[in-house]
Amino acid sequence: MPGRSWFVAAGDKQEGPYSEDEFRDLITRGNIRPDTYVWADGMQDWQYAGDIPGLLSPGRAPPLIPRPGASAPSANGDQSGGSLSIEISIWEMLGRALVFLIGFLLIIPAPWVAASFYGWIISRIHVPQRGYLGFTGNPLDIWYVFIGLALLTYVGGVTDIPYLSYLLFPLQAYLSWLTVRWVVANITAEGQPLQLSFDGSPWIYIGWYLLLALSFITIIGWAWVLTAWMRWTCSNIAGTRRAISFNATGLETLWRTLVFSIGSVLIIPIPWVMGWYTRWYVSQFSASERLS
Structure with a gap:
């Protein structure tokens, strides 16, 4: 839904509203992670960003670079970890x-x-x-x-x-x-x-x-x-x-x-x-x- 407003839970505080473009910019800069609580117009309740289908899909967020020794994401895009x-x-x-x-x-x-x-x-x-x-x-x-x-x-x-x-x-x-x-x-x-x-x-x-x-x-x-x-x-x-x-x-x-x-x-x-x-x-x- 283009033009909707987004809100982000940061600790015990609520931040926003962010426009769609502002919210996508937060994703691109890595400020929105899979474990970040978000809510937008039309959603019934707050959800983790990683649980919203397509929100953090490739092209909208920078690729995950694992730490040395950590498991790398699978080539087929499996998101079973985090x-x-x-x-x-x-x-x-x-x-x-x-x-x-x-x-x-x-x-x-x-x-x-x-x-x-x-x-x-x-x-x-x-x-x-x-x-x-x-x-x-x-x-x-x-x-x-x-x-x-x-x-x-x-x-x-x-x-x-x-x-x-x-x-x-x-x-x-x-x-x-x-x-x-x-x-x-x-x-x-x-x-x-x-x-x-x-x-x-x-x-x-x-x-x-x-x-x-x-x-x-x-x-x-x-x-x-x-x-x-x-x-x-x-x-x-x-x-x-x-x-x-x-x-x-x-x-x-x-x-x-x-x-x-x-x-x-x-x-x-x-x-x-x-x-x-x-x-x-x-x-x-x-x-x-x-x-x-």
Whole structure:
């Protein structure tokens, strides 16, 4: 429909109206991505730009140039892949994060606040061509894991045993590995279990956990360790026909995490930097066609 007006959702704000030519110019400049919410006259509801047939077709948007190591788009124009995105309110994010923290400090509520938090945040994640995800994890599935993780937060602060926190570090890593397996196994889409599994070795996972802790000695090396760890984690998610990848670089992880940390220290910017960082982090995960 020529001459219609377009609106774009940018964070918690609405931008527009844009004329058809202005909107096409935004697409050409890369300001409109597949995970951008848009609306125009005649549409019943807001939609992701990537879900509107023909909107981002070749000739209207610049070609996608994959990062080094990322999967290239298929030659036949298959658009079965793309970056994940998340729709969250910064205030709800802050509130749920505080409940999560308080629940772990109180220990007993830890399984319930953890399951609630994971279920909420996963339900806000959108996967291209699949829609929003869901979560079916029950707090009692692995209640002992969350109780153990909560108890470990007190180790070192309430005991005089030298180096006890370091000795229990592998146990904390193992409990984290169990959490990842539980979360991945309970992800759903369109109300149906995806039957995913995390097949990464617990010993390698513990190794990554220890390496990350040691990398803080280098001041900045942890960012590259973290990105490599995320790529390893994604490569060990099985049960999906599409490959899951983590595309951020170490440098991107470094400066964005530093900005998030500084904003958190200043307290007042916490809701905004938390929402900004979470949206960016989720967008670094993508699902693309597996290369045979």
